Amino acid sequence: MSMKTVPAIVALLASLAAPATADDRAVVFPDTPDGHVVLAADLHTHSVFSDGAVWPSIRVEEAHRDGLSVLAVTEHLEYQPHKADIPNPDRNRSYGVAIESLVSKKYTGLLIINGAEVTRDQPYGHINAVFVDDANALLKSDPREAIEAAHEQGAFVFVNHPDWLPQRPDGVARLSDYQQKLIADGLLQGIEVANGTMDGLSEHALQIALDNNLTVLGNSDIHGLVDWTHDAGHDGRRPMTLVLAANRSEAAFRTALFEGRTVAWYHDQLMGREDNVQAVVRACLSLVPGPFDGKTTVLPVTIKNVCPLDFTLRNTGKQTFQNANDTIGVERKGETRVHVRMSKTTESIALSFDVLNTQIGYRKTLPIRLTAGVPAMLAASKK
Ligand SMILES: [Zn+2]
Ligand SMILES: [Zn+2]
The missing domain is CATH 3.20.20.140 (Metal-dependent hydrolases)
Known part of the structure; x- marks a missing residue:
């Protein structure tokens, strides 16, 4: 050169x-x-x-x-x-x-x-x-x-x-x-x-x-x-x-x-390494909860993925989903909505997953806990 x-x-x-x-x-x-x-x-x-x-x-x-x-x-x-x-x-x-x-x-x-x-x-x-x-x-x-x-x-x-x-x-x-x-x-x-x-x-x-x-x-x-x-x-x-x-x-x-x-x-x-994979996954995924509907304790939560790869998550938390089993996909630059069975209404939500499309060691996937605040109920729903 x-x-x-x-x-x-x-x-x-x-x-x-x-x-x-x-x-x-x-x-x-x-x-x-x-x-x-x-x-x-x-x-x-x-x-x-x-x-x-x-x-x-x-x-x-x-x-x-x-x-x-x-x-x-x-x-x-x-x-x-x-x-x-x-x-x-x-x-x-x-x-x-x-x-x-x-x-x-x-x-x-x-x-x-x-x-x-x-x-x-x-x-x-x-x-x-x-x-x-x-x-x-x-x-x-x-x-x-x-x-x-x-x-x-x-x-x-x-x-x-x-x-x-x-x-x-x-x-x-x-x-x-x-x-x-x-x-x-x-x-x-x-x-x-x-x-x-x-x-x-x-x-x-x-x-x-x-x-x-x-x-x-x-x-x-x-x-x-x-x-x-x-x-x-x-x-x-x-x-x-x-x-x-x-x-x-x-x-x-x-x-x-x-x-x-x-x-x-x-x-x-x-x-x-776990810290690096976790940093990338956290950059990609976020929770966007809707409000409770005022009648039930099932909370709609959108899982957003802003990255150019598909994620596969396995729910490891104690709440189950009304509309999905424990294994869910979130497409690249897409979102997946789950309806989470909460036992009561709350001001925040935490979902725990194993991120199945990751490896942080020999046959070991990344565990992650995503959290977000739950918006207040819509006035019209408060009955
Ligand atoms: Zn070569
Ligand atoms: Zn070579």
């Missing part, structure tokens, strides 16, 4: 703005109740500069359409099947093309970061480094030296698809001794719990993340087109990582990533 592109990049980072589009495809999450912005990121993508099928400008276009805040360009360093056509002597070139495309399209609110995938057999596995300054420096025969070179550049390093069947035939994610040593030496900060090319998620990887204080990631690992692979723009969505940052700057994004303030989003599943 030529150095003259740098000022343009810095200018764009300063304005990691929320995508100002009403297009349903572009991901928009409200801020969390504790004041974090939710930045959507895909930290694992390929183009023709490794084994992908598209030019990097297509990745930029897709990321813009999906409303991503951050896109990482992470070509395989060692696996270069298009080398006869694209000799690729500079492993930063894919990133450079993506930046040129971003600048020419004048997209704002999208940060593109450089990265690489260190691609080895087990016990090394596939490891991504993002926030890399010079991917060429990671071209080493010893994979450990590649990771050390990334670390020297201040990169964020994570294990990719630890349950990938060609390397883990039983589908169970495990860390190798080599990877555990990287963690012990402070060289590895994250792990993918969901990966779009594998088309899967891993409860085992989530537990590994929790046990080792690793940042939880969901990424597309896209090789073809996002639209064809994930039905994007229709009902589908690429897997991504929701990063809970203090603000929309690159520095805040980076800090949140290193501090593990992330949730992996795969189809309608949210996976991560």
